[in-house]
Amino acid sequence: MTAPSLLDATMAALAAIAPVRRDEPISRHTTFGIGGPADLYTKATSAEQLRRIFVLARSRGLPVFVLGSGSNILVSDRGVRGLVIENDAKAVSGPFPQPSGAARFTVESGASFAGLARRLCREGFAGLEWATGIPGTLGGAVVYNAGAYGGQLADVLVTASIVDAHGTQAELTAVDLGLAYRSSAFTRGLLHDRLVLTTTIDLSPADAGGILATVAAHDAKRLAAQPRGRNAGSIFKNPPGHVAWQLIDAAGLRGARHGGAEISAKHTNFFSNTGQATAADVKALIDLAQARVREQFGIELQREVQLVGDFD
Numbered sequence: 144m145t146a147p148s149l150l151d152a153t154m155a156a157l158a159a160i161a162p163v164r165r166d167e168p169i170s171r172h173t174t175f176g177i178g179g180p181a182d183l184y185t186k187a188t189s190a191e192q193l194r195r196i197f198v199l200a201r202s203r204g205l206p207v208f209v210l211g212s213g214s215n216i217l218v219s220d221r222g223v224r225g226l227v228i229e230n231d232a233k234a235v236s237g238p239f240p241q242p243s244g245a246a247r248f249t250v251e252s253g254a255s256f257a258g259l260a261r262r263l264c265r266e267g268f269a270g271l272e273w274a275t276g277i278p279g280t281l282g283g284a285v286v287y288n289a290g291a292y293g294g295q296l297a298d299v300l301v302t303a304s305i306v307d308a309h310g311t312q313a314e315l316t317a318v319d320l321g322l323a324y325r326s327s328a329f330t331r332g333l334l335h336d337r338l339v340l341t342t343t344i345d346l347s348p349a350d351a352g353g354i355l356a357t358v359a360a361h362d363a364k365r366l367a368a369q370p371r372g373r374n375a376g377s378i379f380k381n382p383p384g385h386v387a388w389q390l391i392d393a394a395g396l397r398g399a400r401h402g403g404a405e406i407s408a409k410h411t412n413f414f415s416n417t418g419q420a421t422a423a424d425v426k427a428l429i430d431l432a433q434a435r436v437r438e439q440f441g442i443e444l445q446r447e448v449q450l451v452g453d454f455d
């Protein structure tokens with residue numbers, strides 16, 4: 144538990160930068176629609192504000208969790224201790240023509256990845272056709288090296304500007320960030336207590352008609368394959384040489400339920416909140432899928448979705 148006196152003092156100091164709320168239900172801010180209260184909750188509307196809020200809270204010893212679109216997390220029913228910063232920093236600048244012919248854009252980390260991708264495709268910049276259906280922010284995309292249909296952020300990311308708890312900034316390249324299949328130096332714990340403030344990406348000017356035809360084909364595939372409703376996309380990564388949904392399906396779990404949570408009958412690597420699911424319900428299905436796939440196929444499913452808060 145975070146000391147109430149620390150929360151009160153930090154809340155008062157943060158109020159000079161942005162409005163702060165107590166006990167905000169995180170269920171309002173995740174695509175699952177699940178998650179207990181955050182001790183303190185605020186929203187940053189620029190990268191500079193994000194940096195200032197983060198450094199102030201950390202200088203007082205308060206834990207900080209930065210929330211993008213909440214599209215790849217399962218937040219505990221007990222919520223999140225310390226401060227949650229919703230990242231709504233979404234300024235975009237560019238295109239800046241490069242000697243290579245590339246069009247360079249600088250994007251704040253709270254920008255919607257799908258929204259940015261769709262807009263730049265329409266404007267005739269190729270390179271993000273695969274990203275137009277991926278929910279989440281640019282910051283979240285860096286953390287997971289978001290990807291689909293053969294594309295991944297690493298293909299277009301030039302640098303990300305990272306800040307640590309003392310406010311020190313560094314420009315890291317895609318190589319420095321260790322971007323790999325749905326993982327990065329962040330997911331491996333190597334950039335603990337650091338945030339992505341901005342990203343720089345390189346795209347290629349091209350014919351918008353051709354780009355949009357590719358986008359339409361991806362949209363149609365996604366619509367046909369994925370369930371709608373409240374979920375967090377793929378729960379598990381595909382194990383090397385296997386496809387997670389096929390393993391879960393073969394383990395007999397299509398449509399399995401626990402409380403208000405369900406393994407989607409349409410896509411068995413998507414778990415849905417059918418209305419009143421708790422985090423514990425979803426976690427029970429995660430444990431069940433891992434246990435069944437382990438028993439039947441000897442394969443350990445690794446979560447793609449991150450558990451946030453206390454699940455014990």
Ligand SMILES: Cc1cc2nc3c(=O)[nH]c(=O)nc-3n(C[C@H](O)[C@H](O)[C@H](O)COP(=O)(O)OP(=O)(O)OC[C@H]3O[C@@H](n4cnc5c(N)ncnc54)[C@H](O)[C@@H]3O)c2cc1C
Pocket residue numbers: 174208209210211212213214215216230252253276277278279280281282283284285286287288289290291329337338339340369374375376377449
């Ligand atoms: C319907 C659906 C379809 C999806 N399809 C795909 C897909 O095709 N491909 C794919 O890769 N993913 C997919 N996802 C998963 C998800 O959209 C991505 O993982 C996305 O990149 C997560 O971004 P976010 O902003 O929502 O992160 P959040 O869920 O808000 O946060 C996830 C983690 O990233 C950290 N984080 C967020 N922003 C920052 C930052 N600025 N600095 C440091 N850490 C940060 C958070 O603290 C947290 O640890 C899908 C999800 C849904 C709901």
